Amino acid sequence: MMKILIIGGNGTIGRKVSAHFKQKHDVLIGGRQSGDVIVDMTDAQSIQAMFDSVGAVDAVVSIAGEAKWAPFETLSEDDFYIGLKSKLMGQVNLVRIGREYVNAAGSFTLTTGILADHPVRFTTSAAMVNGAIHSFVKAAALELKDGMRINVVSSGLVEDAVDKYEEYFPGHNPIPMQKVINGYIKSVEGSGTGDIIRMYDNR
Ligand SMILES: NC(=O)c1ccc[n+]([C@@H]2O[C@H](COP(=O)([O-])OP(=O)(O)OC[C@H]3O[C@@H](n4cnc5c(N)ncnc54)[C@H](OP(=O)(O)O)[C@@H]3O)[C@@H](O)[C@H]2O)c1
Numbered sequence: 001m002m003k004i005l006i007i008g009g010n011g012t013i014g015r016k017v018s019a020h021f022k023q024k025h026d027v028l029i030g031g032r033q034s035g036d037v038i039v040d041m042t043d044a045q046s047i048q049a050m051f052d053s054v055g056a057v058d059a060v061v062s063i064a065g066e067a068k069w070a071p072f073e074t075l076s077e078d079d080f081y082i083g084l085k086s087k088l089m090g091q092v093n094l095v096r097i098g099r100e101y102v103n104a105a106g107s108f109t110l111t112t113g114i115l116a117d118h119p120v121r122f123t124t125s126a127a128m129v130n131g132a133i134h135s136f137v138k139a140a141a142l143e144l145k146d147g148m149r150i151n152v153v154s155s156g157l158v159e160d161a162v163d164k165y166e167e168y169f170p171g172h173n174p175i176p177m178q179k180v181i182n183g184y185i186k187s188v189e190g191s192g193t194g195d196i197i198r199m200y201d202n203r
Pocket of ligand 1: 007008009010011012013014030031032033034039040041042063064065066086087090111112113114154155156157158159161
């Protein structure tokens, strides 16, 4: 049994992933509004306080992080910083700070999405941070010590979010929730590192 900390574990994807891992593992959920530990991943001090209260864990899973979706011509510099601070540096800081709290042979699993490879309109910010996270994961895997692993799950539009995002993804095949869950299982319970676990068809 592992002790798994899931940031965003009450979200659309997170609640399904948490429910799965709870069957076998000790799961703690982190979030701004709800969870076993309250954390705002845009704030490094809040991340530090979360790890101080939770202590050592075997796996950290991030299924959180936001970026602003809007037409490129309307995105201000500050709008871009939303994604840089939340989805990108929020997840980087979870690893940067969290590596002191993850047990030997433990793992980090981050979340991006199909936009890194196949952007759609209005995602210059969201697609950009997803791509940056992929590069971060490949590079960080080279340097993590004590058998610590890091991967990222990149899913297409998930079935549970179709109502919210369908209009942005014309012709995309919604990804079944079990397929998305499997990406997180592969990262946490498998042995790969530096992997971008893509959960979508090539197109
Ligand atoms: N939905 C999709 O089809 C899809 C596909 C591929 C990738 N993704 C990515 O997967 C991630 C999760 O997506 P989702 O659809 O499950 O989103 P969601 O339903 O909005 O859930 C996100 C969760 O993250 C938490 N969260 C957000 N910002 C946070 C912060 N600054 N600090 C701590 N917790 C925070 C939220 O809880 P609180 O409000 O309590 O903080 C919420 O429970 C996102 O990064 C999204 O871009 C989504």
